[in-house]
Amino acid sequence: MEKPKQIEGRPSRREFLRSSSVAALGGAVAAGLGRIPGAYAAGSDEIRVGLIGCGERGTGATVNVLSSAPGVKLVAMGDVFKDHLETSLGVLQKSEVTDKLAVAEDHRFTGFDAYQKVLALDDVNYVILATPPGFRPPFLKAAVEAGKNTFAEKPVAVDGPGIRTVLEVYEEANRKGLAIGVGTQRRHQTGYLETMKRIHGGAIGTITAARCYWNQGPIWVHPKQTDWSDMEWQIRNWYYFTWLCGDHIVEQHVHNLDVVNWATGAHPLSAVGLGGRQVRTAPEYGNIYDHFAIDYEYPNSVHVASYARQIPNCKNNVSEALTGTKGLCQVNKYTITGEQPWKMAGKDNLPYTQEHTDLIASIRAGKPYNELKQVAESTLTAILGRMAAYTGEEITWEQALNSQESLMPAKLEWGPLAVAPVAMPGETKLV
Amino acid sequence: MKRRGWLTFEVALFLIGAVAWTLSWLAEHQHARAQATAHSSAPAASSAASTLPSSEDLKPYTETIPGTDVKFEMVPIPGGTFTMGSPPSEYGHKADEQPQHQVTIRPFWMENFETRWDEYDIFAFSRDLLKKQPGASATTESEADKNADAVTRPTPPYEDETFGFGREGHPAINITHHAAMEYTRWLSAKTGKDYRLPTEAEWEYACRAGTETPFYYGSDPKQIGDYAWYLDNSDARPHEAGKKKPNAWGLYDMLGNVAEWVLDEYTKDAYQQAKPGMALLSPVVLPTEKKYPNVARGGSYDDEPQRVRCAARLASDPDWSQQDPQQPRSIWWHTDATFVGFRVVRPVEEQENLKGLRSKVKKYD
Numbered sequence: 001m002e003k004p005k006q007i008e009g010r011p012s013r014r015e016f017l018r019s020s021s022v023a024a025l026g027g028a029v030a031a032g033l034g035r036i037p038g039a040y041a042a043g044s045d046e047i048r049v050g051l052i053g054c055g056e057r058g059t060g061a062t063v064n065v066l067s068s069a070p071g072v073k074l075v076a077m078g079d080v081f082k083d084h085l086e087t088s089l090g091v092l093q094k095s096e097v098t099d100k101l102a103v104a105e106d107h108r109f110t111g112f113d114a115y116q117k118v119l120a121l122d123d124v125n126y127v128i129l130a131t132p133p134g135f136r137p138p139f140l141k142a143a144v145e146a147g148k149n150t151f152a153e154k155p156v157a158v159d160g161p162g163i164r165t166v167l168e169v170y171e172e173a174n175r176k177g178l179a180i181g182v183g184t185q186r187r188h189q190t191g192y193l194e195t196m197k198r199i200h201g202g203a204i205g206t207i208t209a210a211r212c213y214w215n216q217g218p219i220w221v222h223p224k225q226t227d228w229s230d231m232e233w234q235i236r237n238w239y240y241f242t243w244l245c246g247d248h249i250v251e252q253h254v255h256n257l258d259v260v261n262w263a264t265g266a267h268p269l270s271a272v273g274l275g276g277r278q279v280r281t282a283p284e285y286g287n288i289y290d291h292f293a294i295d296y297e298y299p300n301s302v303h304v305a306s307y308a309r310q311i312p313n314c315k316n317n318v319s320e321a322l323t324g325t326k327g328l329c330q331v332n333k334y335t336i337t338g339e340q341p342w343k344m345a346g347k348d349n350l351p352y353t354q355e356h357t358d359l360i361a362s363i364r365a366g367k368p369y370n371e372l373k374q375v376a377e378s379t380l381t382a383i384l385g386r387m388a389a390y391t392g393e394e395i396t397w398e399q400a401l402n403s404q405e406s407l408m409p410a411k412l413e414w415g416p417l418a419v420a421p422v423a424m425p426g427e428t429k430l431v
Numbered sequence: 432m433k434r435r436g437w438l439t440f441e442v443a444l445f446l447i448g449a450v451a452w453t454l455s456w457l458a459e460h461q462h463a464r465a466q467a468t469a470h471s472s473a474p475a476a477s478s479a480a481s482t483l484p485s486s487e488d489l490k491p492y493t494e495t496i497p498g499t500d501v502k503f504e505m506v507p508i509p510g511g512t513f514t515m516g517s518p519p520s521e522y523g524h525k526a527d528e529q530p531q532h533q534v535t536i537r538p539f540w541m542e543n544f545e546t547r548w549d550e551y552d553i554f555a556f557s558r559d560l561l562k563k564q565p566g567a568s569a570t571t572e573s574e575a576d577k578n579a580d581a582v583t584r585p586t587p588p589y590e591d592e593t594f595g596f597g598r599e600g601h602p603a604i605n606i607t608h609h610a611a612m613e614y615t616r617w618l619s620a621k622t623g624k625d626y627r628l629p630t631e632a633e634w635e636y637a638c639r640a641g642t643e644t645p646f647y648y649g650s651d652p653k654q655i656g657d658y659a660w661y662l663d664n665s666d667a668r669p670h671e672a673g674k675k676k677p678n679a680w681g682l683y684d685m686l687g688n689v690a691e692w693v694l695d696e697y698t699k700d701a702y703q704q705a706k707p708g709m710a711l712l713s714p715v716v717l718p719t720e721k722k723y724p725n726v727a728r729g730g731s732y733d734d735e736p737q738r739v740r741c742a743a744r745l746a747s748d749p750d751w752s753q754q755d756p757q758q759p760r761s762i763w764w765h766t767d768a769t770f771v772g773f774r775v776v777r778p779v780e781e782q783e784n785l786k787g788l789r790s791k792v793k794k795y796d
Contacts, residue, residue: 060758091759091795096749185756217556219587312556316591316598333595352756 045364050076050107050124050148052115052139054088057153058130060352061183062088065128065151066097068356073100076107076124078114080131080235085110112412115139119146126363129153132238133246134408137162140169140372144178149363151356153183155254155379156372158246160403163380170372179368181359182375184258185351188358191334191344192259199263199331203340204324207264208302212256213317214248215309223284230417231409240286242420243407247288249275249389250382253308257385258378259320259331260304267377268296268304268384270396275389277422279311287422294385306385392425405431489538489779491681497575497621498559501549503542505777506681508637510538512710515635516702516742522645522652523737527744532705535712536636537782541629542774544602544672545684545691546614548593551603554617555585555592555610555763578620585610585763589756594769600671602689602772605765608718608725608747609792611692611773616789618775627785629776630715631695631744634728637776638686638741640679645740646686647678652736659687661739665732669769686739689772690727694785697724697746713782720791722762723747731770747771762794 047069051062054077066072074092079085085108092101109117115131118124119142129139129152136156143150150173157163173180186192199207222237238244245251261267273294280290290311296304307317320331327338334344362369384400409417489507496502516531517524553559560580592605606614611628618626629637644650648658656664658676665687673683685691695701695716705711718725724746730739737743751768752760765771778785 056757056759060756060760063758064756087795094796095758216589216591217587219589313552313558316593317595318591319595350753352754 045071047072047126047360047363048075048124049073050078050118050121050127051088052078052118052127052129053131053135053153054079054084055130058128059088059091061128061130061151061153061356062092063095063097064352065126065356065360066100068353069360072126072360073102075102075104076109076118076121077103078109078118080110080112080114082110116142119143119148125149126151126360132235132244133251134158134162134238134244137165137169140180141165144169144173144176144180147176147178149179149359149368151181151183151359152372154258154375155246155250155382156182156375157379157383158243158250159383159405159407160380160401161406162408163376163383163401166372166376166379170370170376173370173372177368178370179359179363180370180372181355182371183355184255184371184375184378185355186255186259187262187371187374188349188354189351190347190349192331194344195329195331195334195336196262198336198340198342199322199324199329200265203327203336203342204322204329204338205326207322207324209323210260210263210302210304210321211306212253212260212304212320213307214253214256215307215315215317217312217314217316218280218310221284229414230419231412231414234286234417234419237284237286240284240288242287243409245288246379246383247292247386248310249289249292249294249306249308249386250379252310253292253306253385254375254378254382256318256320257306257381258375260306260322261374261378261381263320263322263329263331264298264302264304266298266302267381268298268397270394271296271384271388272394273385273388274425275386276425283419287420289389289423292385292389294388296381296385387430390423390425390428391430392428393430395430399430403431491543492540494622494624496550496553496559496618497573499553501553503544503546503550505540506543508536508539508541508633508680508776510536510779511636512536513636513639513641514643515632517645517740521740521742522650523740523743525743527699528702528742530702530705530707532702532707533710534632534636534714535710536633537713537778537780539629539633539776539778541633541637541680541682541776543677543681543683545689545772545774546603547600547672548598548603549600551606551614552598554614556587557584559621575621575623579617582613582617582620585613586761588761588764590766592764596668596769597671602669602672602684604669604689604769604772605767606692606771606773607722607752607761607763607765607792608692609722609790610763612694612718612790615775624777625781626775626777627788628692628694628773630713630785631693631701631726631728632711632714633776634691634693635741637680637682638678638729640682642679642741645742646736647741648676655686655736655739659684659730659739660732661687661730662733662735667733669732669772684729686729686741687734688732689729690731690734690745690770691729692771692773693726693728694718694788695726696721697726697744699746715782715785717784717788718790720793720796722792722796723749727771733770759794762792 049065051058062074077085126149127143133155156166224233234241271294275289275292277289291309294306322329327336329336336342384395387400388395491506493502493504512533512535514531515534517528518531615627640647660670669689677683696718698716701716727745730743751765754766755761
């Protein structure tokens with residue numbers, strides 16, 4: 001289908017009118033207009049952002065999107081907590097993007113249904129989903145149902161049912177012509193892109209093995225306050241509960257596993273893993289592990305060694321490495337050795353901004369891209385590793401994908417909520 | 432051999448120091464009045480007449496961070512007057528290095544190496560607290576420890592803070608100016624001594640070690656590889672401290688390796704307030720609640736020789752945290768400043784306007 005031409009990403013008034021009349025004739029183009037809801041009435045291709053999840057990452061993503069392209073405004077915000085929203089707005093007002101804020105009082109929502117209220121606004125055409133990962137599948141589903149272009153933070157789920165939802169959302173977004181970007185920013189980072197171009201061009205031959213790591217110290221923790229209900233505490237301290245976070249192998253290490261899947265063009269067939277909770281044993285650390293070591297089997301008997309640790313005063317390492325028949329690649333160093341040695345010269349870019357620049361450009365060009373499937377697979381790769389470590393069993397890709405265990409509590413409401421038991425290898429079963 | 436070298440050096444230092452101190456005392460009294468009007472950021476001369484520090488004060492010494500076995504070396508820097516800045520004719524000169532002007536510096540000690548992770552980790556990751564005996568009560572805790580514990584520790588970083596560049600023996604990098612100042616405050620409480628970042632003037636004075644050339648070894652950029660890790664010999668990474676030749680006062684890596692935080696906020700016209708024929712006494716542009724720009728000195732592994740000069744000034748910038756995915760960005764960790772570190776100094780006698788100085792930076796400002 002021929003798309004109306006655009007000049008520098010922004011149609012003139014005349015061209016816009018022409019595209020509107022074309023739209024009246026062709027269904028696909030009509031869907032294209034629907035891609036930027038409100039564009040018709042406003043007569044512009046302005047991106048009007050609704051932020052859902054106003055923590056420090058959501059606030060950071062908002063600064064990124066508002067800096068990523070001309071004609072972008074923040075018009076709505078939602079968070080389960082009022083203080084999160086107010087702090088975020090205050091930070092944004094003092095930031096370099098303060099002149100791009102247009103969040104009217106009646107466009108600020110708090111509570112469990114805040115996301116629905118943001119999604120119900122006709123003047124929002126681009127949402128950022130930056131809540132804890134456990135909420136991602138239902139929020140993605142609702143965003144696509146509401147016809148919004150979406151930037152979702154990684155990971156995109158914490159369990160098998162969540163992954164299946166996300167894969168359905170992927171198909172539905174494609175049917176509707178909606179753009180979906182996901183915060184695996186290495187896919188938009190110059191150095192990684194240049195390295196992958198060479199890997200896929202055969203610079204190290206056929207990949208025979210890979211290693212990836214996210215070994216670092218601990219991160220923030222919020223012990224329970226007396227005036228917090230169980231639910232409030234768990235959401236505020238979300239990193240330490242599997243139903244919200246997926247455990248650190250999923251929340252953090254997904255980045256490195258995504259690089260391996262990207263390089264190999266595949267996902268694992270099965271995994272065996274070890275893990276445990278040796279240092280972070282106090283109640284404030286909920287029910288997640290503090291270390292994982294996973295042996296993934298990919299097609300053609302390619303094995304991938306994966307390590308993830310959050311323990312203080314140990315050797316740190318955040319990296320990805322590939323072994324091929326003709327050479328080695330230290331992916332995060334943008335370095336290839338062997339038959340075709342190479343090291344990236346030149347500057348890297350700002351991937352956290354670039355991922356919005358690219359997504360917005362795809363929307364404005366009428367060629368929306370959708371990254372949900374690749375990230376759903378990388379997220380399931382991490383969930384598979386967690387399941388292998390939690391159970392002590394060898395778990396297959398299909399078992400992980402078809403798992404019936406939803407980690408989401410039956411009811412989302414303020415009040416008591418028991419902390420699920422810490423998984424125990426040999427006793428915990430895959431459901 | 433090394434030992435004897437040190438002893439001779441020590442005696443020489445003492446003599447230089449004693450002479451310089453006398454000179455500086457004279458300079459202080461000669462210029463005090465002009466000072467107060469000419470340079471608002473400089474202190475008025477201390478009214479209490481300074482006494483000549485004893486020889487004891489001017490010896491190098493080893494500091495051991497209490498409760499740990501981590502040590503670092505402090506070398507004495509004699510007081511004196513020097514020419515700060517560079518002439519327009521100098522190789523690599525930039526406008527913010529002029530005019531050249533006279534500055535008088537009081538004696539102090541300076542860390543011979545850039546502060547390494549070995550030292551910084553104790554503060555940043557509370558290694559001193561982890562080492563405490565279980566069951567040790569507040570009453571058995573020393574006063575120094577209580578004061579040190581009152582300094583807020585950095586929030587943990589999200590990434591590997593070394594960026595794969597090595598930890599043991601390597602300079603601490605990606606530390607914000609605020610974090611470096613808080614580290615010195617903690618170190619002071621811990622040791623009971625006044626540690627802080629050097630002022631920009633102290634730093635340049637110590638770097639020059641009596642020289643007036645672009646580099647402390649002379650003028651030839653081709654020789655820089657013997658003294659500094661810079662763009663062409665660094666393999667694009669900082670290196671273990673103390674592997675190159677030191678300057679005449681025993682300071683290693685003042686040029687290159689990592690640029691070093693000084694106390695001063697950066698203003699490009701900082702030297703314009705100097706008046707010809709008058710020495711400024713202990714000038715400093717006090718840091719404010721602004722997160723940027725502050726000054727880092729000495730250039731780094733990532734710089735060409737013209738930026739790795741005694742007079743070269745580097746201003747910090749929000750880009751140094753541009754890959755921080757959070758907002759507000761961390762006030763403790765940069766994400767894009769692998770080329771910046773710091774080292775500590777200890778004044779023999781603290782100047783009035785730096786007493787009790789602490790960072791005013793706040794996360795939500």
